[in-house]
Amino acid sequence: MIDPEQDDNRKRRRQGVFSIIGLTIAVMLGTLAVFTGSVAAQDPAATSAQVVAPVAAPVLKIDTGDTAWVLTSTALVLAMTMPGLALFYGGLVRSKNVLSTIMQSVVILCLVSLLWILVGYSLAFGPDKGGLIGGLEWMGLSGVGSEPHPVYGPTIPHQVFMLFQLMFAAITPALITGAVAERMKFSALLLFAALWSLVIYTPVAHWIWGGGWLGKMGALDFAGGAVVHISSGVSALVCAIILGKRKGHGADYMAPHNLPFTLLGTGLLWFGWFGFNAGSALGANGLAGSTFLATHAAAATAALVWMGVEWAHRGKPTVLGLASGAVAGLATVTPASGYIGPFSAIVIGVFAGILCYFAVVWKGRMGYDDSLDVVGIHGVGGVFGILATGLLASKAINAAGADGLLFGNAGQLGIQAIMVVAVALFSVVGTWVILKVVDAAVGLRVSPEDESTGLDLSQHNERAYS
Amino acid sequence: MKMIEAIVKPFKLDEVKDALLEMGVQGMTVTEVKGFGRQKGHKETYRGQEYTIEFVPKVKIEVAVTDAQMPRVIETITRAAKTGSIGDGKIFVRDLTAAVRIRTGETGETAL
Numbered sequence: 098m099i100d101p102e103q104d105d106n107r108k109r110r111r112q113g114v115f116s117i118i119g120l121t122i123a124v125m126l127g128t129l130a131v132f133t134g135s136v137a138a139q140d141p142a143a144t145s146a147q148v149v150a151p152v153a154a155p156v157l158k159i160d161t162g163d164t165a166w167v168l169t170s171t172a173l174v175l176a177m178t179m180p181g182l183a184l185f186y187g188g189l190v191r192s193k194n195v196l197s198t199i200m201q202s203v204v205i206l207c208l209v210s211l212l213w214i215l216v217g218y219s220l221a222f223g224p225d226k227g228g229l230i231g232g233l234e235w236m237g238l239s240g241v242g243s244e245p246h247p248v249y250g251p252t253i254p255h256q257v258f259m260l261f262q263l264m265f266a267a268i269t270p271a272l273i274t275g276a277v278a279e280r281m282k283f284s285a286l287l288l289f290a291a292l293w294s295l296v297i298y299t300p301v302a303h304w305i306w307g308g309g310w311l312g313k314m315g316a317l318d319f320a321g322g323a324v325v326h327i328s329s330g331v332s333a334l335v336c337a338i339i340l341g342k343r344k345g346h347g348a349d350y351m352a353p354h355n356l357p358f359t360l361l362g363t364g365l366l367w368f369g370w371f372g373f374n375a376g377s378a379l380g381a382n383g384l385a386g387s388t389f390l391a392t393h394a395a396a397a398t399a400a401l402v403w404m405g406v407e408w409a410h411r412g413k414p415t416v417l418g419l420a421s422g423a424v425a426g427l428a429t430v431t432p433a434s435g436y437i438g439p440f441s442a443i444v445i446g447v448f449a450g451i452l453c454y455f456a457v458v459w460k461g462r463m464g465y466d467d468s469l470d471v472v473g474i475h476g477v478g479g480v481f482g483i484l485a486t487g488l489l490a491s492k493a494i495n496a497a498g499a500d501g502l503l504f505g506n507a508g509q510l511g512i513q514a515i516m517v518v519a520v521a522l523f524s525v526v527g528t529w530v531i532l533k534v535v536d537a538a539v540g541l542r543v544s545p546e547d548e549s550t551g552l553d554l555s556q557h558n559e560r561a562y563s
Numbered sequence: 564m565k566m567i568e569a570i571v572k573p574f575k576l577d578e579v580k581d582a583l584l585e586m587g588v589q590g591m592t593v594t595e596v597k598g599f600g601r602q603k604g605h606k607e608t609y610r611g612q613e614y615t616i617e618f619v620p621k622v623k624i625e626v627a628v629t630d631a632q633m634p635r636v637i638e639t640i641t642r643a644a645k646t647g648s649i650g651d652g653k654i655f656v657r658d659l660t661a662a663v664r665i666r667t668g669e670t671g672e673t674a675l
Contacts, residue, residue, distance in 0.1 A: 350614055350616075351612075352607055352609050352612075352614055353609055411608050411611075413608070415608065415609070417609055417610060418610070421610060457610050457611055458610070459611075460611070461611065461612070470610060
């Protein structure tokens with residue numbers, strides 16, 4: 098079973114990859130050490146005292162309720178990635194690939210966590226450079242302490258805000274793994290996730306949430322319809338096309354091997370999404386409550402609608418349909434959740450259930466193998482959700498937002514559309530470039546034999562079920 | 564001696580086992596198998612992807628019997644496993660050249 102020559106080449110290539118990764122980490126840590134060393138040499142307290150302004154800077158008071166809620170939400174969003182997404186995706190693949198699927202989500206959580214702390218947060222939320230990206234002033238969390246930031250969570254410690262955002266940064270590339278399930282090389286996935294997180298996620302997060310050009314334009318994305326769902330959904334499409342279809346796609350039996358896992362994952366995703374959306378209110382207050390309500394209403398509605406449409410279309414209601422509908426509803430309502438009331442949320446749920454159902458069913462006609470429907474659910478859901486925000490947002494719900502078309506402000510829809518196009522285009526081009534780089538470095542796909550054996554054994558030497 | 568191989572519907576296993584024990588057969592080996600004859604499979608749908616599964620789950624019961632027991636065993640299995648609908652299964656008989664009871668070393672019909 099093991100070809101000695103091939104094994105040798107693999108070992109050599111592996112050593113090469115590890116050397117590169119090790120070297121990169123060493124360089125990063127070295128730079129960091131030098132940088133934080135030089136920053137620590139200054140006294141931050143002294144610096145701010147030097148900026149003697151006639152008007153005293155507002156004293157930001159930490160609110161314990163707000164902080165407790167955002168800390169909890171942070172943990173909730175972590176649970177969405179691990180084990181939520183891990184099991185959701187894990188149950189949908191064949192048993193020979195379940196461990197590799199879970200591994201991809203978990204390792205991305207770990208990798209992005211580290212990158213975010215080292216440099217990602219600074220790039221996404223650091224002091225704005227030309228509306229496009231944050232600076233490196235906060236590299237290594239320099240200057241990010243317990244003191245609240247006036248804009249990013251004025252009543253919670255800055256570090257808590259950073260942590261909350263970390264979980265968003267982690268789950269977004271993990272979503273993409275669904276499109277490349279059962280055929281992507283592990284080393285390629287690691288490299289891809291690291292690059293995508295730094296090169297695609299941080300700029301997009303900066304544009305919309307970090308003081309960049311889209312945020313300044315008034316684009317509304319309460320909890321990540323564009324930052325998370327459109328970016329990952331569109332990137333997933335590029336990945337699915339470039340990687341190509343799974344071997345035997347269309348002919349072999351590739352049904353989910355463990356739907357109970359998938360439903361367990363769905364439960365954790367739904368549970369965690371309250372942290373994702375309601376946590377984005379950054380406070381334990383009425384807005385968090387209304388966001389929670391909108392989130393739940395949309396999820397429940399979309400689940401029922403998807404189930405109903407499938408029942409009519411295919412003759413039987415399926416549990417996978419119910420679960421998929423719920424996730425579609427949750428994804429679609431994400432950008433709007435903090436700006437809408439429950440009935441708008443129900444409307445969004447109805448459209449999410451219908452649109453995403455047909456997006457998934459018609460995927461077959463498009464000819465690409467997005468194994469776990471990242472495009473149909475997150476991509477389509479994200480786009481519709483962002484546009485729906487332009488229709489249904491209301492200042493009566495959230496005065497810090499804006500009114501949508503249905504509340505008399507036609508301009509918002511245009512701004513939302515610009516956000517959709519900008520994020521989608523950037524994600525498509527950026528992902529394409531990253532894939533080419535990764536392909537040149539380590540190759541994207543496993544060999545056909547490894548694909549047949551299954552990734553658990555071929556990539557990880559492990560078997561899930563004995 | 565004969566090795567009787569009976570492929571029956573899974574839910575009939577207990578009935579067949581009880582009937583065989585009742586008529587004096589001492590033991591058997593059971594495996595879960597899948598197959599098809601004239602019985603059609605089923606359809607599964609996952610997010611719009613439809614699969615036609617031709618294989619039907621069945622249970623294979625193997626009993627080693629004496630030549631004398633063989634006709635009665637076949638009749639017992641048939642009676643217990645029959646439902647009258649397609650997919651009830653089949654019984655095959657092979658010649659058994661030797662048998663050994665591992666614990667005692669007995670051979671031949673006394674080993675059965």
